Amino acid sequence: MELDRNEMDQYSRQMLVDEIGYEGQLAILSTLVRVWGPEPWRQWASRYLTAMGFSVEESPGEKFGVALGDHWRWTTQLSSDGDGMRELGLGLSRLICDWLGQVTEGGHGTCEYDSFK
Amino acid sequence: MPKARRSWPRCTSGALRSTGKAMNVVVVGAGAIGSPLVCGLLQWPEVEHLWVVDGDRVERSNLPRQPWYQLADLGQFKAAALANALGDRRIHPVVEVVGEAFSWPPADIVFDATDNWPARQAIQREARRRGIPWVFSSAVRWEGQVAFMRPQGPCLACLFGEDPGEGLRCFEAGVVGTVTLAVAGQALAVAKAWQAHGEQWEDRLYLLDGRTGDRWWVRLPPRECPHGT
Numbered sequence: 539m540e541l542d543r544n545e546m547d548q549y550s551r552q553m554l555v556d557e558i559g560y561e562g563q564l565a566i567l568s569t570l571v572r573v574w575g576p577e578p579w580r581q582w583a584s585r586y587l588t589a590m591g592f593s594v595e596e597s598p599g600e601k602f603g604v605a606l607g608d609h610w611r612w613t614t615q616l617s618s619d620g621d622g623m624r625e626l627g628l629g630l631s632r633l634i635c636d637w638l639g640q641v642t643e644g645g646h647g648t649c650e651y652d653s654f655k
Numbered sequence: 656m657p658k659a660r661r662s663w664p665r666c667t668s669g670a671l672r673s674t675g676k677a678m679n680v681v682v683v684g685a686g687a688i689g690s691p692l693v694c695g696l697l698q699w700p701e702v703e704h705l706w707v708v709d710g711d712r713v714e715r716s717n718l719p720r721q722p723w724y725q726l727a728d729l730g731q732f733k734a735a736a737l738a739n740a741l742g743d744r745r746i747h748p749v750v751e752v753v754g755e756a757f758s759w760p761p762a763d764i765v766f767d768a769t770d771n772w773p774a775r776q777a778i779q780r781e782a783r784r785r786g787i788p789w790v791f792s793s794a795v796r797w798e799g800q801v802a803f804m805r806p807q808g809p810c811l812a813c814l815f816g817e818d819p820g821e822g823l824r825c826f827e828a829g830v831v832g833t834v835t836l837a838v839a840g841q842a843l844a845v846a847k848a849w850q851a852h853g854e855q856w857e858d859r860l861y862l863l864d865g866r867t868g869d870r871w872w873v874r875l876p877p878r879e880c881p882h883g884t
Contacts, residue, residue, distance in 0.1 A: 544715065547715045547716055548715045548716060548718055548719060549716075549719055550716050551716050551719070551720070551829050551830060552719045552720070552829060552830075552831065552832070553829065554827075554828060554829025555796050555797065555828075555829035555830070555831055556796070557797070557866075558829070558831075582691075582836075585722045585723075586722055586832050586833055586836060588722065589718060589719050589720065589721075589722035589832060590719050590720075590831075590832055590833075591719065618698075619695075619698075619843065619844070619847065620695055620839075620840045620841065620842070620843025620844035620846075620847055621840065621844050622840070623691065623695055623836060623837070623839060623840025623843060624837045624838075624840030624841045624844060624863070624870070625837075625840070626833075626836065626837070626840070627833045627834060627835070627836035627837025627838070627839075627840055627865070628833075628834075628837045628863060628865060628868045628869075628870065629868055630833040630836075631797060631831055631833040631834050631837065631865025631866070631868065632865060632866065632867060632868035634831070634833065635797060635865060635866045
């Protein structure tokens with residue numbers, strides 16, 4: 539798989555980040571993420587992950603959760619205000635960063651987070 | 656050619672801390688931090704008018720971290736495209752760059768969602784001239800920073816030195832969209848906290864690290880700014 543010119547342009551700023559790069563972007567584009575939980579954060583997470591290049595499947599649920607591939611999972615409770623937005627952004631970032639560290643090294647690892655606490 | 660000055664709606668100055676009363680907000684920047692910030696601010700019933708100021712147009716490279724824009728928005732002004740996407744009559748798009756000639760709307764608070772120092776310094780000058788607070792925010796790679804800037808409190812020079820330089824910008828170093836989302840959430844949270852605590856609120860610079868999911872803060876000294884800004 540290779541990125542075409544439009545994809546290179548689209549993901550260029552993201553690929554500038556050391557932990558992502560070209561290989562990481564290819565991994566993102568070929569990975570399914572499942573997102574479940576209440577709104578609005580389910581839709582927000584889906585929107586941001588899709589924009590990064592992931593394929594996303596959504597389902598309703600009481601507790602918010604994200605599963606990246608088969609082995610990486612984060613579940614948490616998010617408040618509906620700015621704190622919730624911050625925790626969503628930080629939690630997704632950490633999950634993606636840790637996952638990228640594994641997949642770009644050729645492994646797949648296994649990790650399950652519960653609110654990172 | 657001189658710009659015509661707009662007739663802005665009446666200011667509700669000082670209303671920020673009076674929860675339940677109308678509030679006017681300016682968000683400078685409709686990009687990766689500004690777009691989720693505007694979405695969050697629209698959830699505040701106190702927000703009566705929300706000016707979104709940005710002279711940039713939507714580019715393809717914006718899409719991974721500015722997911723309120725679509726391919727169909729490419730080439731459109733961000734401020735207008737965001738107002739169109741969110742469809743809320745409280746949003747007033749302003750397609751301009753803030754600078755000396757900019758005609759500032761009558762805000763109770765200004766949110767910095769830019770990626771450059773000249774714009775931040777223009778925001779700071781105007782906020783201090785009017786005696787209103789502003790919220791500094793920035794993001795690059797996996798890191799973000801947010802600070803609530805009181806009119807009489809520490810200034811940019813107090814936080815970063817008198818000549819901090821431009822620093823790395825996201826088009827040079829890259830940035831992760833979910834980090835900008837976290838920064839927008841922190842900016843909302845500090846404004847809400849100040850609303851709740853008023854002058855009892857400590858001046859802090861918040862630091863976010865997307866690699867570890869950590870957030871911490873540096874407490875700023877409780878003194879007047881010595882830089883005369």
